[in-house]
Amino acid sequence: MQRPLIEFWYDFASTYSYLAAMRIEAAAEAADVGVVWRPFLLGPIFAAQGWNTSPFNLYPEKGRYMWRDMEREAAKLGLPFCRPDPFPQNSLLAARVGLVGAEQGWIGAFTKAVFRAEFAKGRAIGDPAVLAEILAGLGQDADAVLAEAQGETNKARLRRVGEEAQARGIFGAPTFVADDREVFWGNDRLERALEWAVAHGRRSDWPV
């Protein structure tokens, strides 16, 4: 039976995307809504606004607040949290692997494992060896997946995802899209997005 869906747009380097990733499945299940995992890169979107790094680095007051808020919010959710060094981590390879995972059906497990490695264990998610270890832990052939992730077809796919994010008006992460067009920004809006999907969401042909 088909359920309404929300799309979950996230960047693997994004702090609040970590919180959303760790709680979205239970929240969506409780609302009887399906989740489409949509990894993308914030970098080009920030660059289009004239930013060459995270706004949390560019605006130190906002950054200081975010780290404190993340500590509190992670504690509230019972999640471990450490500050990646450097921040933001390079999320390009993880995003490329994520697209392969979306094709092959292991994107959710991969996403949670990457976020845990980054924000609970402080590991370098831009390092292919770290991603290979995560893939192996999921029972995947790490070498084959990394090769496919870095192939031209998949690189082009990630560029198209970025164009879609821009076209949808996405400017930060996490972002949830309900009913294929209603945009909700921030971990705090997950519940609103789920309510919207239940109230308005057409049944979709997206693979979930």
Next chain:
Amino acid sequence: MQRPLIEFWYDFASTYSYLAAMRIEAAAEAADVGVVWRPFLLGPIFAAQGWNTSPFNLYPEKGRYMWRDMEREAAKLGLPFCRPDPFPQNSLLAARVGLVGAEQGWIGAFTKAVFRAEFAKGRAIGDPAVLAEILAGLGQDADAVLAEAQGETNKARLRRVGEEAQARGIFGAPTFVADDREVFWGNDRLERALEWAVAHGRRSDWPV
């Protein structure tokens, strides 16, 4: 009997401060927490970050999203909402009058009336005649209050409030401060601030 307190920092031009102002009293009462109304100006804080207007104007995607989100959030709270023209409104005089109201005990009623005029009725809150009408509606001597608001003593007071906001690391509005130091940013964090005040808040000598 003394209750824990939260400080509610807001700019009269701030959209999400409107939502917070209209719901804070009921939420705080339910938590048995007192509210200290702290009007301030975001302008100097934005200017220190290199912005000459609201970030919602500087970053159009973010602005478009905010207006849509405000429509949804206001509807959720059963509040009318219209988009001020121009945005942001000039909030200097309202902030000055607010400080007089804080001294004289009518700041809460004044604040809600100003936000309603601005965001429910589309009125120009920078216009002294609009503020005079609001003051008269609260039973105040509008001429006397406006004169005091624009006196040198009160202008200096507002500058000191701005320095305090900077010193506390406040970078946006609304911001809630619990236990005299724990900072929570955004209307979405009101409940967290109240929880914090209940769990950690020392009884304070602030007048409420």
